[in-house]
Amino acid sequence: MKNPSIDQVKKxxxxxNVIRVGINAANFLLVSRIDDxxxxxGIAPDxxxxxxxxxxxxVVFVVRKTPGELADAAKEGAxxxxxxxxxxxxxxxxxFTEPYLEIPVTxxxxxxxxxxxxxxxxxxxxRISVMNRSAYDLFLTNHLKNATLIRSGSIDESFTNFVxxxxxxxxxxxxxxxxDAEKIQGSRILDGKITSVKQSACTPPRNIxxxxxxxxxxxxxxxSGVIDQxxxxxxxxxxxxxxxxxxxxxxxxxxxxxxxxxARSCTYxxxxxxxxxxxxxxxxxNARGLVFRNNDNSG
Numbered sequence: 001m002k003n004p005s006i007d008q009v010k011k012x013x014x015x016x017n018v019i020r021v022g023i024n025a026a027n028f029l030l031v032s033r034i035d036d037x038x039x040x041x042g043i044a045p046d047x048x049x050x051x052x053x054x055x056x057x058x059v060v061f062v063v064r065k066t067p068g069e070l071a072d073a074a075k076e077g078a079x080x081x082x083x084x085x086x087x088x089x090x091x092x093x094x095x096f097t098e099p100y101l102e103i104p105v106t107x108x109x110x111x112x113x114x115x116x117x118x119x120x121x122x123x124x125x126x127r128i129s130v131m132n133r134s135a136y137d138l139f140l141t142n143h144l145k146n147a148t149l150i151r152s153g154s155i156d157e158s159f160t161n162f163v164x165x166x167x168x169x170x171x172x173x174x175x176x177x178x179x180d181a182e183k184i185q186g187s188r189i190l191d192g193k194i195t196s197v198k199q200s201a202c203t204p205p206r207n208i209x210x211x212x213x214x215x216x217x218x219x220x221x222x223x224s225g226v227i228d229q230x231x232x233x234x235x236x237x238x239x240x241x242x243x244x245x246x247x248x249x250x251x252x253x254x255x256x257x258x259x260x261x262x263a264r265s266c267t268y269x270x271x272x273x274x275x276x277x278x279x280x281x282x283x284x285x286n287a288r289g290l291v292f293r294n295n296d297n298s299g
Contacts, residue, residue: 013080042234097202127147136173
């Protein structure tokens with residue numbers, strides 16, 4: 001991992017050699033358990049421990065019940081780094097790394113529902129139960145035009161309200177919806193996904209050197225297999241390790257060259273056709289002149 005002035009990173013992130021790591025307890029895929037002393041264990045907490053170790057610092061966890069509460073805690077200066085879903089609204093106030101995990105988001109409907117595809121969901125009269133200020137709530141808020149979001153304080157509450165209030169759709173992380181579907185006979189999870197929650201690390205934007213260091217830490221954790229090992233350690237299903245940032249850039253660069261190359265080939269082809277057209281016109285003109293002269297001679 002690149003080392004942009006480790007002393008400056010520690011100065012920005014630690015006090016008395018302690019780093020405070022923010023954790024969203026609502027994400028059961030990233031936080032497998034919290035012990036009797038309030039100490040979290042899981043993919044996100046273990047990443048926090050590993051990051052603190054690179055600084056030679058002690059870690060103190062700042063656990064909040066929901067992602068919204070965790071994001072708000074940054075304004076109070078309650079944590080130094082945190083693990084949150086990367087969304088445009090949050091990125092206005094926090095410096096995010098690239099994602100380390102991606103979790104698909106989709107919908108669950110009842111057996112008798114007339115909704116058969118994701119495209120059917122955003123229609124007048126459809127009420128979608130979601131957890132308030134979750135990453136997918138923020139996404140749907142920005143993209144839905146006709147359906148109505150019914151927000152709840154937790155993932156469990158969103159499921160309870162979906163059942164109790166007879167709501168048309170339940171939105172959420174696909175791994176959770178799989179377990180929810182087992183509780184409602186005949187319910188269906190719609191094929192495909194509306195988005196993926198991009199689980200990332202972040203820090204307040206004032207921590208300029210620390211943001212770079214955290215970014216490099218996440219990239220190395222993906223490349224070295226640490227994320228894969230944590231997924232296996234905690235037996236987490238239904239998540240994907242996010243691609244390396246450099247791989248995404250190379251893909252985008254390839255796509256640009258691919259499309260640019262196609263455009264350049266088309267331009268070259270059109271140029272060749274134009275030249276052939278001009279040559280053809282010149283040959284035809286010369287041929288007509290020759291015929292005209294022959295006619296004069298024969299007359």
